[in-house]
Amino acid sequence: MNRRPAPAYPGFRFAIAVAAVLAAACAGRAADVPVFAPHPTMLVAEWKKERVPVVGAVSTDPVVRRQGKEERLRHDPVYFAERAPRYGAGRVMIDRVTFANLRMQYNADGSVLPDPNAASVGGTGFFEARLQPDRDLRGAFMVLVVFNAGILSDFSANPESEILLQALPPLPAGVATKVEFQTKSPVRRNVFSIFPLVFEAGGAEIRSNLSVPAARYFAAVERAQLAVVLAAYRKQNPAADAGVQPVLRIQPLLADPAALAGRTVTATVTINADGATEDIALPEDLAPADAAALRAALAGWLFLPRLEKGTPVPTRLAIPFKF
Known part of the structure; x- marks a missing residue:
């Protein structure tokens, strides 16, 4: 199979303009996700x-x-x-x-x-x-x-x-x-x-x-913006094969950052066809508060999903956090 990387779409910004109109290119239904990434x-x-x-x-x-x-x-x-x-x-x-x-x-x-x-x-x-x-x-x-x-x-x-x-x-x-x-x-x-x-x-x-x-x-709003970007990305790459590309990465808000100092924690997540994360798995030895902070942060990560012949498909991905 002839594989070629798809170029990253450059026009993505996560800022909310007052009274701005989001001309969304594709629709989606919000899942009943119990955890949302904190937004200071x-x-x-x-x-x-x-x-x-x-x-x-x-x-x-x-x-x-x-x-x-x-x-x-x-x-x-x-x-x-x-x-x-x-x-x-x-x-x-x-x-x-x-x-x-x-x-x-x-x-x-x-x-x-x-x-x-x-x-x-x-x-x-x-x-x-x-x-x-x-x-x-x-x-x-x-x-x-x-x-x-x-x-x-x-x-x-x-x-x-x-x-x-x-x-x-x-x-x-x-x-x-x-x-x-x-x-x-x-x-x-x-x-x-x-x-x-x-x-x-x-x-x-x-x-x-x-x-x-x-x-x-x-x-x-971030998911709506990603939908617009993903539609443009697919239009630019109608038959491309490409791996996932991170668009929004959120650092966890740890109650005690020193508790994980020097450690690398690897999370495993599914990137769905819409570019959102699902099925987040974390090491079992994490303290409950640290696990909750990591899970909340990862819930907000967004990606351009993996493409197979221009079609977004889910993929499993390991994400290391170095503290």
Whole structure:
């Protein structure tokens, strides 16, 4: 058999543009996966044709850092929610979330929906929630990600994502502080969902009890983007034979990285025809917390799958992690 490598597709970026339309080239149904890769988030604003990190907020205006200096932007920039290497210290509990007079329901599988009778929302949205951090937070800010709930089950759906920014009041440790504010919300003709992200001063996201719904959303968008790339890749290589090519690799968030220092841990996974991972196998001697962290990270790895005569086919792959 004449085998030739298929060229990697260069146009793949994992960043979420506010109000961007994903013209998905092929559809897919999200599997009921109980684990989603963590997504520590860094908020980035587009300013003067540059992407600069958001490190704070004044009311709804972002404060960005550029060339070592902080500057308040007094306009509505385009935001990107990019993957950060880790979360900031501590945790925050978020409950009683209400948006546009609808109480949000966050489920154990990471899904999030408002009142099922809601068909649209628009104009001014009123947000309300209680936030209880485990350490004092001053200068913190919140991001609301508003999106089409259909993306969670149908990767060809347009997520219609929008990011809304709001400065937060001081949040004392161990105290449930009520937070409420008004914000603009676009008119939507489908069932929408939201989830809040909390950032400390400086821009590091603080992990919360709602990190799983956020992770499920980001995983769905990344899968939708991969579907577009895979369709283009197959079109470029209609009869090619090629091995798997990694597209997104996520490092595990270990509670104690020193526990695995100097060790190589080899995971074995199946890369399915859509480029996602399945059937993750890990060494049995791993501590449960380390195994859970590795499994969660690998759940988010994405690949261009193996091609046989241009057709994606599943393959088993060994992945070593060197600590």
